[in-house]
Amino acid sequence: MDQRPRLADVAARAGVSTASVSLVLRGAPGPSAETRERVLSAAAELAYRADRTASLLARRRRHLLGVMLDVRNPFHAELVEELHAEADKAGYEVVLSTLTRDRDEDRAVETLLDFRCEALILLGPDCSDAVLDRLAIQVPCVVIGRMVGDAEVDVVRPADDVGVDLALNHLIDLGHRQIAFVDGGRGAVAATRRRGYRRAMRGAGLRGEVIPGDHTEEGGVRAGRQLVTSGDLPTAVVASNDRLAVGLMDAFVRAGVEVPGDVSVVGYDDSTLARLAHIDLTSVNQDAPAQARNAVLAAVSRLDEDRTQRIETVLVPRLVVRGSTAPPNR
Secondary structure, three states: OOOOOOHHHHHHHHOOOHHHHHHHHOOOOOOOHHHHHHHHHHHHHHOOOOOHHHHHHHOOOOOEEEEEEEOOOHHHHHHHHHHHHHHHHOOOEEEEEEEEOOEOHHHHHHHHHHOOOOEEEEEOOOOOHHHHHHHHHHOOEEEEOOOOOOOOOEEEEEOHHHHHHHHHHHHHHHOOOOEEEEOOOOOHHHHHHHHHHHHHHHHOOOOOEEEOOOOOHHHHHHHHHHHHHOOOOOOEEEEOOHHHHHHHHHHHHHOOOOOOOOOEEEEEEOOHHHHOOOOOOEEEEOOHHHHHHHHHHHHHHHHHOOOOOOOEEEEOOEEEOOOOOOOOOO
16 A cells, blocks of 8 residues: 655655755745745645644644635625634634735735645636645645636635526526627636536527626726627627626716616626616626635635545525616617
8 A cells, every 4th residue: 555645755856855845835935936846846746745734733823714815806805704704703814815916826825825824715716727736735725716627625616607597597588689798808717607608698599799808897898888889789798797797887878878778787796886776787696605604614624624535615696686687678
């Protein structure tokens, strides 16, 4: 029976000391970028997994959960509020590290490792499964909001295909047949929703149109202007997220296009933006409290109960109907 790889085995494979391996796997400062790369590659090749129980007993417990979020995403803000509440119940504190225009995922994660967080909760990360797997060698990780392949991370996500189906079925039931989709740009979450739209439209026997977009209000404004000037305005539009939907509605209002009189609009996230009275956006709700609760439970069960088996929790979203959708008038 093969023995479990040890720290010394990783050190030998990487050609460094066991002390350097320990520093890298704990995310501690000191080793160079080249050393970190060699150690993580060696650990991945050997399928090395740190003994969490021993490592936590060997040092004073910090009870810190690191959370990476996009500061520009209002839904992430809601998730963080719920994560704080759930972490507090479990006896943990939350450390936040944000993505901004000039701050990418690598830097945000490095900050959380520098704070010696015991586990990481990553909100909608765009990094590859390989990167996630290598990060999980260092610290338990929970990914919220997207599908993950074989990486050894826990996952909590909504069934986005169901969410898109709910949005389209609502519009089809109202009588819409010309339904466009404003894309969320690059990233795993946006890609899943885009595929869901195309599949659902084919299933309904309808022709779809995907309008380029991103995750911002400005992207929605650009998409709205494109639709207005195209001369072939659809009767309904589904946006990949609420920020896009709000920008889209702004462009329509400025062009004299009434929502929902001329065009119905559906968003995704059911964020605080959607609930504002002057926006009143029909949107797909992902159940932020349940996502946060399951994510914290996953992290804590790794840390406190020595769970090693990967888990994935898929939550069924629901559609919240508001005033931005109505039957077509043409």
